[in-house]
Amino acid sequence: MQFRWEWEVFLRDTGGGETYLDWMISAWGWTLTVSACSWVVAVLAGSVVGTLRTTPSAWLGRLANAWVELFRNVPLLVQIFIWYHVIPSLYKPLQEVPSFILVVLALGFFTSARIAEQVRAGIQSLPRGQREAGLAMGLTLAQTYRFVLLPMAFRIVIPPLTSESMNIIKNSAVAFAVSISELTMFAMQAQEETSRGIEVYLAVTGLYMATAFAVNRVMAFFEARLRVPGYVGSDH
Amino acid sequence: MGALDLSFFNRELITNFLWNGFVFSVELTLVAMAGGILLGTLLALMRLSDRSWIALPAAAYVNTMRSIPLVMVILWFFLLIPFLTGRPMGAEWSAVITFTAFEAAYYSEIMRAGIQSVSRDQVHAGNALGLTYAQTMRLVILPQAFRNMLPVLLSQTIILFQDTSLVYAIGAYDLLRGFSTAGRNFNRPVEAYLLAAVVYFVISFSLSSAVKQLQARIAIAR
Numbered sequence: 001m002q003f004r005w006e007w008e009v010f011l012r013d014t015g016g017g018e019t020y021l022d023w024m025i026s027a028w029g030w031t032l033t034v035s036a037c038s039w040v041v042a043v044l045a046g047s048v049v050g051t052l053r054t055t056p057s058a059w060l061g062r063l064a065n066a067w068v069e070l071f072r073n074v075p076l077l078v079q080i081f082i083w084y085h086v087i088p089s090l091y092k093p094l095q096e097v098p099s100f101i102l103v104v105l106a107l108g109f110f111t112s113a114r115i116a117e118q119v120r121a122g123i124q125s126l127p128r129g130q131r132e133a134g135l136a137m138g139l140t141l142a143q144t145y146r147f148v149l150l151p152m153a154f155r156i157v158i159p160p161l162t163s164e165s166m167n168i169i170k171n172s173a174v175a176f177a178v179s180i181s182e183l184t185m186f187a188m189q190a191q192e193e194t195s196r197g198i199e200v201y202l203a204v205t206g207l208y209m210a211t212a213f214a215v216n217r218v219m220a221f222f223e224a225r226l227r228v229p230g231y232v233g234s235d236h
Numbered sequence: 237m238g239a240l241d242l243s244f245f246n247r248e249l250i251t252n253f254l255w256n257g258f259v260f261s262v263e264l265t266l267v268a269m270a271g272g273i274l275l276g277t278l279l280a281l282m283r284l285s286d287r288s289w290i291a292l293p294a295a296a297y298v299n300t301m302r303s304i305p306l307v308m309v310i311l312w313f314f315l316l317i318p319f320l321t322g323r324p325m326g327a328e329w330s331a332v333i334t335f336t337a338f339e340a341a342y343y344s345e346i347m348r349a350g351i352q353s354v355s356r357d358q359v360h361a362g363n364a365l366g367l368t369y370a371q372t373m374r375l376v377i378l379p380q381a382f383r384n385m386l387p388v389l390l391s392q393t394i395i396l397f398q399d400t401s402l403v404y405a406i407g408a409y410d411l412l413r414g415f416s417t418a419g420r421n422f423n424r425p426v427e428a429y430l431l432a433a434v435v436y437f438v439i440s441f442s443l444s445s446a447v448k449q450l451q452a453r454i455a456i457a458r
Binding site (some may be wrong): 069070072073074075076077078079081082085086089090166169170171172173174176177184187188191197198201204205208209212213 | 300303304305306307308311312315316319398399401402404405412416425426429430432433436437440441444
């Protein structure tokens, strides 16, 4: 069988006055936007939940545990369907919300369970004496967390956050299922319309890999800047 | 707020819509686990080889698989298998091949860590006893690596089970597809997706609790 490359496919018109290349670039933009917004949701929710799991309060700890188990044991695609089909019909005001927001919440909360685990591990990796020293100095529990534990914990948590950040970009592909016009959606539709699946998939795969690599480099930069002297992996 | 109506959820629904999908999801998980661990172990051995022409291709394969979204990998295989073999292939078979190949990359990272967790002295001891490289690996190193990594391998399998829902992208009939089809036919998507979430949760949660117990037992035995 003879195969001939046809990269010109990207210059073809989609029928809407733009080329497939234009469409792919905007789809890339959607992938980046969904990932970035979900990342913010995930880090915020994950930090709160992970911190709660280390507080002395038993019921707060159980609540946080339930959160982690809930979002970790249901497949992401099912969670997206729940946010998209189920929650708006049970809570009407959400019907006005664009599906982009629902996907961001789904991906953000899904990832928050993983980040909560990292944050909890980060806080628990600190010597117990730090918490006791903070409390003994007369700081409240909240102050101990704010000034003693969390600043250290977050710097320890950065390396695992790198891999979660790369995972978010990969997981954002699942948004195709609710018709967000991101890269995977583009790949499926452009493949169907042009029958040049190999060129389309190669380009999309390349963009995913380039994005993941860029995120990896950015996080490595922060990792190096925020490294805690005296800990494993530190040069000092 | 509309009340939930679960009356459509009866025995008939299970036999007509859900059972086949459930069986496929489980089969897909088990086949991909067995094939993935086997291939993954081979990849791990290749990566640990001193010869770069063996180690580099394995590393390239693993890193490529790990840096692409699973949905894209599913789409790739679904496109490429008929293209290369010249024959169409059903979504279900395509999914089995895809997940075996994809999970092999993740299992290989686990097995690599497992092999590296066994003391180097044991390799030397094997050599000193006159065992060949293959014998040392098969009889001495791999059984221990496998045992040390058993909980991690099983955790990865639970993730694999959840990921099988992504065959939705190529229309294979799995557990999730069963629920969504039932929801559409009875016009009760809300209940169908809620039930899907409950079923996935119960399976994954009980499996991961079992893995946690296993982990505790292995830790004591060591």
